[in-house]
Amino acid sequence: MLCYLFTLLMGEVALDKILDYIKNGVDGKKPLSEAQEKAVMSESKHIRVLAGAGAGKTETLTRRILYLLLYKNVPPEEIVAFTFTEKAAQSMKSRIYMQITQIMGEEYAAKIGKMYVGTIHSYALRLLQDHFGYGNYDVLDDKQEMAFVMRRGYEIGVNSLDGRNYPDKCKKFVDAVNVVYDELIPRDKLREKNPEFYKVLEKYEQMLDDYHRLTFGRLIYLAVNKIKKRPEKLPKITHLIVDEYQDINHAQEELIKLIGKDASIMIVGERRQTI
Ligand SMILES: Nc1ncnc2c1ncn2[C@@H]1O[C@H](COP(=O)(O)OP(=O)(O)O)[C@@H](O)[C@H]1O
Ligand SMILES: [Mg+2]
The missing domain is CATH 3.40.50.300 (P-loop containing nucleotide triphosphate hydrolases)
Incomplete structure (x- = not known):
């Protein structure tokens, strides 16, 4: 009771x-x-x-x-x-x-x-x-990511990559970047196998940081890398x-x-x- x-x-x-x-x-x-x-x-x-x-x-x-x-x-x-x-x-x-x-x-x-x-x-x-330390970053969705590359791709050398024309080069570049992120392709291998692409990728990531932008693929990629280094x-x-x-x-x-x-x-x- x-x-x-x-x-x-x-x-x-x-x-x-x-x-x-x-x-x-x-x-x-x-x-x-x-x-x-x-x-x-x-x-x-x-x-x-x-x-x-x-x-x-x-x-x-x-x-x-x-x-x-x-x-x-x-x-x-x-x-x-x-x-x-x-x-x-x-x-x-x-x-x-x-x-x-x-x-x-x-x-x-x-x-x-x-x-x-x-x-x-x-x-x-x-x-x-x-x-x-990414408190002041914004996330670009897939469409915004493509638009970002189309607008600033010339500056980082997307035009020197494979593709039928500039939009096609941008599309192929974005797809390849996301394969690197989604499949966690090791950077040293990438530099060795595809130095041209690697160079543009590095500039692209610098540009994303300059503008304080993340993409869906980069979000996961960065979280994996940061946690590996600082699991605590x-x-x-x-x-x-x-x-x-x-x-x-x-x-x-x-x-x-x-x-x-x-x-x-x-x-x-x-x-x-x-x-
Ligand atoms: N044990 C249960 N009893 C009654 N209804 C259930 C039971 N398990 C699932 N349901 C109902 O069946 C439907 C499908 O379930 P859901 O969990 O969405 O399936 P799944 O995620 O495998 O596609 C939902 O409306 C859910 O509420
Ligand atoms: Mg379900």
Whole structure:
């Protein structure tokens, strides 16, 4: 009785009740499948979920986050979840927020603001801005990156590279730069194999710095390099969760490994179509 009163006063919800909500949904009408439940409550350091579209992968991730926050009492700031788009992040965040509000109340739900749910690009940008001196940089999207190269390409020698005409040279240059970033191609090899391109790339990066600009590819590339050199700058992360893993490139995979070095990592992806 005293215990019950205490629970009421503290506004706490019993753990078995919480587990029931997580397993069956707040309305009790969305029971997890056996495979989903296994993933949600797994104690493994590396968890990989592969299944087809609509199989319930994102739902599994969402319930895992609820499980970690409410049942395992993991501090929200130690959880990082990557989605493929900002829209997907918004939808995941609001689903988590709504469910926590229903289970624990609004005051408790407000605490989860410290949890990161978003794209890997936004996370890399935040790291660069907060810890590596890129606070006054802006990010060019793909279109702006192309426009930037078209406008200033002459100055850095894009015209001396391969291509049918200037726009084609710019397009090929941007594509090649992003291969260097996405595939983390070692610079010494690049200098050796393709010195002309290498020279233009160096000037391009200098120009991006002069104008305080990042691109999507460069963001990830720089985050990987900076963290490799100064891993102690990373905030403490105990749980890293990645949705749509099948769409991730080599540099992003490397960043995930670095960020999740000391964390439990759960990745969720679409099973490759076999024809
Ligand atoms: N255990 C479950 N019980 C009820 N509905 C579920 C369950 N798992 C997933 N769903 C629902 O099925 C739909 C597809 O799930 P989702 O997680 O988006 O699939 P995926 O990410 O694998 O494409 C969503 O509407 C989701 O809410
Ligand atoms: Mg999904």
